[in-house]
Amino acid sequence: MLDSRQLHYFLAICEQGSLAGASDHLRIASSALSHHVTQLEQHIGTPLFRRKPRGMEPTAAGLRLQEHARGIMRAIAAAETDLRDSAGKVSGPVSVGMSFSAVKAIGVPFITRVTQTYPDVQLALTESLSGTQLPHLLAADVDMALVYNPPGNLGIETLPVLEERMVCVGHRDLIGTSDAPITFDELLELPQILLRQGVSARAILDDTTLLKRIESRARLQMNSIQAIAGAIEAGLGCIIGTRLFMHDQLERGQVRARPIVSPELSRRLYLCRMANRPPTYASEALAQELLTQVRMAVTEGRWEAQLLFDG
Template identity: 55%
Template sequence: MDSRQLRYFIAVYEQRNLSRAADQVSVAQSALSHHISNLEAEFATRLFERKPRGMEPTAAGERLYEHARIILRAMTEAETEVREGARVIAGNISIGMANSAVKAIGVALMRTVLSQYPKLKLSLTESMSGATLMHLMASNVDLALVYNPPSEKELIAEPVLEEEMFCVGIPKLVGRSKAPIRFEELSRLPLILLRYGLSSRALLDDPVLLKRLEANAILHANSITGMTGALVEGLGCAIATKLFAREELDAGRLVAREVVAPKLIRTLYLCRLRNRPMTYAMEEMSRLMLALIAEQVRSGGWQATLVG
C-alpha cells in the first residue's frame, strides 16, 4: 500500500463511481479498478460493494477512509516540514474553538495569520465545547480550545485560563441585584442547559447538586444563538460566563449574578492528540493563540484568570 493507492481509494470512496473517480485522479478506469482490487487483496477484505448504481463502501472501506485521510494529511505536512524546514510557517492548519474562544480571539487570530503567515492556510471551526472536542478526537482539527475536557490518554491538554460562571437571564427571572446568587436559589430557577457545550457535569462533582440542576432544566439547547434568544425572551436563565452574553449584558437586556456556595469555575484547555506529531505550524499557532488569550485577559476583554 502506498500513498497513490490511498489517493485512488479516497477518490472512489468520495465519488462512489469508478468513472468519475478515474477522471478526478487522471488515470484510466481499468487501472483504477486494478488498484482497488490490489488494496482489497492486501487487506484480505472487500472495501466496496460493486452495485449497478456505483461503488458502495463496506464497513472495512469506511474505516480505511478515516485512516487514509489522516495518513495523507500527515504525509503532506511531513513533505512541507522537510522542504521548508524552520524557515517559514507553511501548509495547512485546522483549529477548533469553543464559541467563547472564537468570540474573544477568533478575528485576531485570522487577522494575524493573514498578515504574518502568508503561506499558511488556516481553517477555523467554531462549535460548542463538546463538539469541538469530538472534532479533535476524530482528527478533523489539529488543535482545539475546549472547556473541561475529560481525562483521556489520547489527549494532551494544557490549562490556559479559568472563568467564573454566572447566573444569566432577564432581571425579572434572576433579579436586579448584583449580589451573588446561592446555588440553592439558582437550582430552583427555570434553567436552559447546553446539550453539547459545557455540561453541568464538568462544573459539579457533587452528584446530588448535579441531579438537582439537571432535573430543573426546562430546555437543552444545541444552539448558542437559540439559547441567547431564549434568555432575552425570558424563557429561562443559564449558567454562563459574562463573555458568553457580553453584548446582551452591555445593552442591559440581560443581567449576570455570580454563583456561590459552591462557586462555579470552568477551565479552558489547549488540546491536541498525543499520537499526532507537532508540526512547525502547530507549534506556532499554539504560541500565537496563547499570546492572544493572554492579551485579552490582561486588557480586560476576557474576564478570566490565566493559569499554567
C-alpha cells in the same frame, strides 16, 4: 501493508460518494479506482463500501478506515511540509478549532496576526460550541483546539490556558434585576437550558455529580448558539455559562448575569493536540500565537478569566 495512494483514492470516493465522482475529481479512470478499492478490501478482509445504483456508501468498517485515513494523510502532508521547511520557514496548512466564546475574544486578532506575520501559512479556523471541538481534534479535522474540560485518557496533550468563573445568565423577568450571587440550589429551581449531553456538556463543568443535578432540571437541550440566545432572550430558561458567551445581549440589557455560589462553578480551557501527531514549524508558531492572543485578551479585560500558563 496499507498504501498511501490507496488511502488517498479511498478518501476521494468517500468524499465524492461515487466512483464516477472520484474519477472526475482525481482525473483517474473509474476502473483503476475500483481495482484499488478491491485490493484494499481484500487486504483488510472486509467490505468498505455498500454499492448502490447511484453511488457508494461507506460500511461501518469503511467509516472507521475513513477516520484513520484522514489522520494518516494529514500526518504525511505535515511530514512533507516539515521536511521542506527544515530551514525554519513557517509555511503550510494549519487548522485550529475554537469555541464560539474564544472566537469572540481572540478570533479576529488571531487571524490578523497570522495573515500578517505568517503569509505562507494556510489557516483553517473551525468554530463550534465549546465541547464539540474535541471530536474535531480526534478525527484529525483540526491540528489543535481550545477545549474546555477535556477528558484525560484519549492520547491528548493538554496545556492549561485559563479558568473562567461560571454565571447564571437569563432574562431579568426570570432571574431578577439584582447582581447578587445565586446559590446552586436556587439555580436548580429555575428552568435550565443546556448544551446537549455528552462531550458538549463537559464544557459547562466536569463535576459529574453537579452536572447530573443540572441535567435533571433541564427544560431544553440544544447545540445551537442562535437557538440558545433566542430562548434566553424570550425568557424560556437560563444557562450556566460565561459573560463572554452572552456579551452582546448583556451589553444591551436584554438579559442579566448573576454569579453562582455554594459552590462556585468554574471551567478550564486547554490548548489540546494529539500526542501521536508530531508538530510542524507552522503549527508550533500558531500555537504560540494562540497563547499570546489569549494572554492579551485576559490582561486587556476582553476575556474575564484567570491565566493558567507562564511565558
